[in-house]
Amino acid sequence: MAAYRRYQSGGRRILIVSYHRVVGDFTGELQRSIPGLLISQETFRGHLEGLSAAGYEFATIGDALDVMAGRRTARKDLCVVTFDDGYRDVYRYGYPVLKEMGVPAITYLPAALIGTNERFHHDRLFHLLRLAQARGYKPLFDVIPKPSAELLDTVLSGRKRLSAALDDFIGQYSSAALAETIQVLEEKLGPGPDLLPEQGDLMDWDEVRRMVKDGFEFGAHTLGHVVLTHEPLEVVEREVCESKALIEREAGITVRDFAYCNGWYSDDLIRVLVRNGFRSAVTTEDMPNRIGGDPFTLKRKVLWENFSLGLTGGFSRSLTVCQLDDCFGTLGMREPVPGRRPQRLAIPTPTSTNTLRPEGPPEEVSW
Numbered sequence: 001m002a003a004y005r006r007y008q009s010g011g012r013r014i015l016i017v018s019y020h021r022v023v024g025d026f027t028g029e030l031q032r033s034i035p036g037l038l039i040s041q042e043t044f045r046g047h048l049e050g051l052s053a054a055g056y057e058f059a060t061i062g063d064a065l066d067v068m069a070g071r072r073t074a075r076k077d078l079c080v081v082t083f084d085d086g087y088r089d090v091y092r093y094g095y096p097v098l099k100e101m102g103v104p105a106i107t108y109l110p111a112a113l114i115g116t117n118e119r120f121h122h123d124r125l126f127h128l129l130r131l132a133q134a135r136g137y138k139p140l141f142d143v144i145p146k147p148s149a150e151l152l153d154t155v156l157s158g159r160k161r162l163s164a165a166l167d168d169f170i171g172q173y174s175s176a177a178l179a180e181t182i183q184v185l186e187e188k189l190g191p192g193p194d195l196l197p198e199q200g201d202l203m204d205w206d207e208v209r210r211m212v213k214d215g216f217e218f219g220a221h222t223l224g225h226v227v228l229t230h231e232p233l234e235v236v237e238r239e240v241c242e243s244k245a246l247i248e249r250e251a252g253i254t255v256r257d258f259a260y261c262n263g264w265y266s267d268d269l270i271r272v273l274v275r276n277g278f279r280s281a282v283t284t285e286d287m288p289n290r291i292g293g294d295p296f297t298l299k300r301k302v303l304w305e306n307f308s309l310g311l312t313g314g315f316s317r318s319l320t321v322c323q324l325d326d327c328f329g330t331l332g333m334r335e336p337v338p339g340r341r342p343q344r345l346a347i348p349t350p351t352s353t354n355t356l357r358p359e360g361p362p363e364e365v366s367w
């Protein structure tokens, strides 16, 4: 299968893997956080070992782009390790493992949130919805805006798992609607210090600079973690241009690589990236990268703890290698979810339900 994938890719496989949070206490964190964003430090190490065992050589995004563009050839299949969102636990638990094993990595930062005490909308919503469940909250739907009411109803009625409902919601509504829902829930459940999740804090600029000094790379992931296909073009331009400038100023590096929030992109968005001096952008489309492929729609495999969970419920090395070799994709047992979406051009109205509902099934985890 690896040979077939190499043939399909045009010579060498170029695998880009994506992680969010590497945690010390997986079982504890599982009670508090979105499961699909988590991987324990041991499993993360197991993945890196599995990747070496599957014949991959770890490379920087720049090396992978050179090979894809035909500027150089690779001796082995390449694997690029990426992190989205700049969670602090990546600095605490992922970075030491990478450093020890000599594995390069790139982290995509939501620039305006770095060094602040803010939490992501998805983490805040997850936390507030869990709180609503735990308190047996009964909402009066007539006084809650429609998007928020729908989300609450779906979760509290148990019609969908919390993370699946949240994934659908984030896939449907703009950043402003998400903020509005957070505000509504906080008003209904508060006041109290427990409304903001403790976990899910982000790196600060000193930590970023320390990683830069050790040769780790950083890319942009918008200013405030905004799904850009949901936003009008003036917002897209600002999020792209200012996130790049802020990371460059704070970290003292050149930023030319981008990660789409939710993995979603449009032709308009790609044009904005090109105009602002970016050379690549990663999606969450789980497909092989081809030699000669588009550097602005790089395919990635999003990984988390249960990706390696064997039949006995523990870490399975053979399953991990099968997954990293993309056996299930090659056999057609798994369908990738496309990230290309229509670009919203009008100014979004937070309470409007007249949104562009994207085609295709919701993704498992794509933030």
Ligand SMILES: [Zn+2]
Binding pocket: 084, 085, 221, 225, 261, 262, 366, 367
């Ligand atoms: Zn993200």
